[in-house]
Amino acid sequence: MEFNIGPRMVKTGLAAAVTLIITGMLNLELEIVAAIASVLAMQPSIMRSFEYIKEVVISNLIGLVFSILGTFLLGNHPLSVGAVVIISIAINIKLGLTKTVSLTVLTIITLMLSSDAGLDLVYIYERLSLVAIGVLSAFLVNIAVFPPNHQKILYGMIKEAEEKINFLMRVLPSKAMSVPKIKEEDREIEKLITKSKDYYEIISDERTRLFIRNKLNFLRNIIIYKHMIRVIQKQYTLVIQLEKNIEAIEKISSDHPYLIKELVAEINSYSENVFLMYEDKIILDTDLQKEAKTAMRLTINNLIDELQGSDFTRWSYVFPVANGIIELFNELEKLEKLVRFKQLKDTKR
Structure with missing residues (x-):
């Protein structure tokens, strides 16, 4: 207790x-x-x-x-x-x-x-x-007394949820975790996402305060946190689709599971890098990121090509996972642009 x-x-x-x-x-x-x-x-x-x-x-x-x-x-x-x-x-x-x-x-x-x-x-x-x-x-x-650092508290919630989701995305394709443990992690992630969304409403209210140091930076962070919450929601949606469909995908095809696992690993790494870049812990080379994104898009295209002419059963299992990957990829791209823009403004100050 x-x-x-x-x-x-x-x-x-x-x-x-x-x-x-x-x-x-x-x-x-x-x-x-x-x-x-x-x-x-x-x-x-x-x-x-x-x-x-x-x-x-x-x-x-x-x-x-x-x-x-x-x-x-x-x-x-x-x-x-x-x-x-x-x-x-x-x-x-x-x-x-x-x-x-x-x-x-x-x-x-x-x-x-x-x-x-x-x-x-x-x-x-x-x-x-x-x-x-x-x-x-x-x-x-x-x-x-103890004036709350809302940005630090909210980012802590988002980061914790993101780390838990990234962990699940690593272990789910390899089936390295028991079902009860996965369900327990799911519940924890759901709670963290809900808490993050609720706390975002609190920090969003602070926008109308008259006295905020560096208000433009504060507002930029507000937008970034909003997109971070979208990212963890998309990540969790992908996790749920993997839990539901990965076994069925492995049974109906030998190529699809490999492509999906490769995509999940790449997008997981991309997500971690964007969050670390926000924390100023790493510097993401723009050209290398472009190459990684191009490779990811090619893998997605290969997956779609593999599905051409497939029957409805294959589509019903593979499409939700592929769609989850694409939506998450798009949200991460938006988040990366916002983080880079913030860093550019910070260096000019």
Whole structure:
């Protein structure tokens, strides 16, 4: 059982601590409300924290209005609170304020259940201050403590997925791994690809931040990461097609498996080289790459020529693999051009 304490956990704990210290200094009651608000408000990026604050303002206004109406029209009976919560959640979702639903519910419950004497301006101000302190504490801690290096985190995810896929592409044609182990690796790769796509959305949000050092370089990296994710998706599609069809291909032909294995080895090497070039670990000679690509295209053409006149069964097994190789090759070419363009711009700085 793994036990990891990540930066976001630390920041959430610090935000709760800062919130409790501030509410204690101001002698505010129900400080637990502010602490809960700080935990709910902790976001994975600075930009998302900023967007969250904007959403909090709108959703809490909705919560405030419904709390006042609910208290005066229905009282503060638990059933009344439940009815107001249901209506406010429905309106929040209708307005697209899904991220702050929990905070809106917290505001409504705090306002409606804690006042036996009814609502007045001082009481409303104090209760809303608790939520504001919690949200702002989370925002400030997110900026000041362990500001996330999103590019490094995202590339780490992509690189891990790419390495796992490259490993599978090496062992699948030679059947050097058991089926259960292959399935286990497949699940891990699927998780990494999903995490990469989700995290890309986080880093993509950062494009609208006002203060980014070397914004052009940041935007170039964003485009590269997008294409890297496409590459690992195409790689994984090819892996799945190899798993499904390689045995059948070997049974129906003696030439096709050799050509496919040669192509897979070449494209695997090409993929690794492009990623290493992005990391500045190797320099890819343009002329040598052109020769390698030409050789790859000739092998693909040979494979297609071999299929000419074949019956449907052969096509049904070989075509998905050949198509996967071609699509992956095209994506890798695009990625290589983007990486070379980035390196050219970096050297001119």
